Amino acid sequence: MAIQLQNVTYIYMEGSVLSQAAVSDIRLEIQEGDFLGMIGHTGSGKSTLVQLMGGLLQPTGGRVLVDGLDLGDKKQRKAARPRVGLVFQYPEYQLFEETVAKDVAYGPHNLGLAPEEVEARVRRAMELVGLPYDRFGEKSPFALSGGEKRRAALAGVIAMEPRYLILDEPMAGLDPMGRKAILETIAGLRQETGCAVVMVSHSMEDVAQYAQRIAVLHQGRLVKAGAPGEIFQEEALLRSLGLELPVPCRLAAALRARGMDVPPVYTEEALAAFLLERGKHV
Amino acid sequence: MFKDITLGQYFPGNSPIHRLDPRTKLLLMIAYIAAVFLVQDMWLFLAVGAFAVGVTLLARVPASYLWRSLKPLRLILLFMFVLNLLMIQTGDTLFHWGFLRITEGGLRQAFYISFRLILLVGGTSLVTLTTTPIALTDGLERLLSPLAVFRFPAHELAMIMTIALRFIPTLLEEADKIMKAQLSRGADLESGNIFQRAKAMVPILVPLFISSFRRADELAMAMESRCYHGSEGRTRMHVLRFSRRDGLAAAVTLGLIALILLAQA
Ligand SMILES: Nc1ncnc2c1ncn2[C@@H]1O[C@H](COP(=O)(O)OP(=O)(O)O)[C@@H](O)[C@H]1O
Numbered sequence: 216m217a218i219q220l221q222n223v224t225y226i227y228m229e230g231s232v233l234s235q236a237a238v239s240d241i242r243l244e245i246q247e248g249d250f251l252g253m254i255g256h257t258g259s260g261k262s263t264l265v266q267l268m269g270g271l272l273q274p275t276g277g278r279v280l281v282d283g284l285d286l287g288d289k290k291q292r293k294a295a296r297p298r299v300g301l302v303f304q305y306p307e308y309q310l311f312e313e314t315v316a317k318d319v320a321y322g323p324h325n326l327g328l329a330p331e332e333v334e335a336r337v338r339r340a341m342e343l344v345g346l347p348y349d350r351f352g353e354k355s356p357f358a359l360s361g362g363e364k365r366r367a368a369l370a371g372v373i374a375m376e377p378r379y380l381i382l383d384e385p386m387a388g389l390d391p392m393g394r395k396a397i398l399e400t401i402a403g404l405r406q407e408t409g410c411a412v413v414m415v416s417h418s419m420e421d422v423a424q425y426a427q428r429i430a431v432l433h434q435g436r437l438v439k440a441g442a443p444g445e446i447f448q449e450e451a452l453l454r455s456l457g458l459e460l461p462v463p464c465r466l467a468a469a470l471r472a473r474g475m476d477v478p479p480v481y482t483e484e485a486l487a488a489f490l491l492e493r494g495k496h497v
Numbered sequence: 498m499f500k501d502i503t504l505g506q507y508f509p510g511n512s513p514i515h516r517l518d519p520r521t522k523l524l525l526m527i528a529y530i531a532a533v534f535l536v537q538d539m540w541l542f543l544a545v546g547a548f549a550v551g552v553t554l555l556a557r558v559p560a561s562y563l564w565r566s567l568k569p570l571r572l573i574l575l576f577m578f579v580l581n582l583l584m585i586q587t588g589d590t591l592f593h594w595g596f597l598r599i600t601e602g603g604l605r606q607a608f609y610i611s612f613r614l615i616l617l618v619g620g621t622s623l624v625t626l627t628t629t630p631i632a633l634t635d636g637l638e639r640l641l642s643p644l645a646v647f648r649f650p651a652h653e654l655a656m657i658m659t660i661a662l663r664f665i666p667t668l669l670e671e672a673d674k675i676m677k678a679q680l681s682r683g684a685d686l687e688s689g690n691i692f693q694r695a696k697a698m699v700p701i702l703v704p705l706f707i708s709s710f711r712r713a714d715e716l717a718m719a720m721e722s723r724c725y726h727g728s729e730g731r732t733r734m735h736v737l738r739f740s741r742r743d744g745l746a747a748a749v750t751l752g753l754i755a756l757i758l759l760a761q762a
């Protein structure tokens with residue numbers, strides 16, 4: 216069971232003078248339970264790839280399979296859609312209902328579930344994103360703060376209980392507290408339900424901390440995919456693609472440059488643990 | 498989903514026609530439209546057509562672009578042709594079958610109306626193909642500004658048009674995004690009767706309206722913070738000036754139209 220991208224290519228406005236491949240010849244697999252971080256410069260094709268995985272764009276070349284269902288086929292696409300939950304950039308702009316509860320219920324309702332099941336899912340999803348049903352259920356989504364709106368929109372997708380949750384820059388434009396809330400929600404959801412997560416992010420630190428695997432995109436091509444340790448070893452490559460290393464990596468490098476023998480680390484915790492351990496021996 | 502919609506059909510270029518003052522083009526377009534309506538003779542239609550072809554060549558606009566603007570006209574053209582052919586009953590009968598009677602006058606009128614429509618749409622398309630929307634609204638504003646004496650809001654109208662033109666692609670993009678977001682939440686926009694479909698549009702229209710209002714608000718704020726206060730005392734970055742080229746274009750066009758109408762009289 217997996218999302219499989221088989222040599223996927225996508226060209227916007229095919230046949231026009233402006234046409235260009237936004238995504239070319241990408242081969243990638245997202246296994247069940249995976250946490251894939253997707254990084255790349257603006258315009259590298261991340262959002263296009265996200266939409267291809269959700270079956271909202273049909274590949275110009277190649278195939279996208281979700282649990283073996285071909286998204287190029289209308290019937291199979293319909294069957295596959297509920298398995299893939301897409302959270303677009305600035306998802307709060309899709310809120311439309313009178314109350315938060317009704318808005319979160321929109322997706323489950325469209326799945327044709329029984330009212331009790333819809334209600335149960337709405338409660339669970341709202342709880343999970345930190346908007347308790349009893350306090351926020353009857354509020355208008357437009358009366359919420361920016362961060363709360365974002366969480367309400369996230370709940371709307373989570374309530375569909377997708378097997379694969381795909382998020383396009385879910386933390387963009389939020390304050391540090393809001394970012395943390397979203398990240399922990401995603402991690403918590405994955406732990407609870409075992410769903411796979413694909414997260415596009417510009418924050419190397421977040422990707423380094425949460426992702427099991429990282430895919431690096433550049434000009435529509437998959438430059439490299441691998442474990443965070445592998446990816447963040449390639450400093451020169453990342454720099455040449457306009458990407459930075461996570462702050463802990465850079466800090467470790469700075470310490471190394473001053474003669475401290477720091478092992479390759481890329482998360483805050485790992486670096487802190489090393490420094491603490493070392494402090495004990497000095 | 499909206500990628501096929503192209504608005505404002507400007508064809509970038511640097512031809513003599515492109516470089517004409519937009520006011521010249523608008524005024525000559527009016528004269529041209531008048532001529533198209535006044536002409537009542539097959540040969541003179543051909544003369545007007547030749548003029549339009551001449552301008553097209555001079556503007557170096559590919560025929561395919563002109564064709565594209567005429568394409569939506571096909572049905573109306575067919576309808577008008579058949580209507581005139583069957584309804585106008587003057588002159589000799591050419592064909593008679595049951596209650597259908599086609600006369601010489603009807604046939605002539607059917608052809609005239611078709612030519613008129615083609616020349617009309619083709620000619621006006623030439624103006625929009627060779628003038629940027631911004632230049633067009635600019636020209637329109639200047640032409641209408643004398644009406645300000647009668648409190649006609651020429652500047653405001655032009656500003657509204659400019660803003661609308663600027664935001665149409667943004668809105669389409671936004672609509673596309675929201676539609677995709679709701680589709681991935683299982684929205685079904687394609688099945689059901691007309692009421693169910695209208696209802697299914699609510700989750701797209703509500704966010705679209707909200708974001709339009711937000712955008713309008715932000716734009717108003719941005720304009721005010723840059724001291725926009727309407728037309729009063731406002732000077733222009735690009736001042737429209739008639740040049741010799743405009744005089745020449747006017748002379749040639751008006752001369753030709755005068756000749757054509759004289760020939761008819
Ligand atoms: N709707 C669209 N129409 C035409 N080109 C597009 C469209 N969306 C994206 N592109 C182009 O495709 C490329 C990839 O864009 P995108 O997938 O949005 O990248 P990212 O999300 O990594 O910033 C860019 O060059 C962009 O200009």
Ligand SMILES: [Mg+2]
Nearest residue numbers: 261262304383
């Ligand atoms: Mg993007």
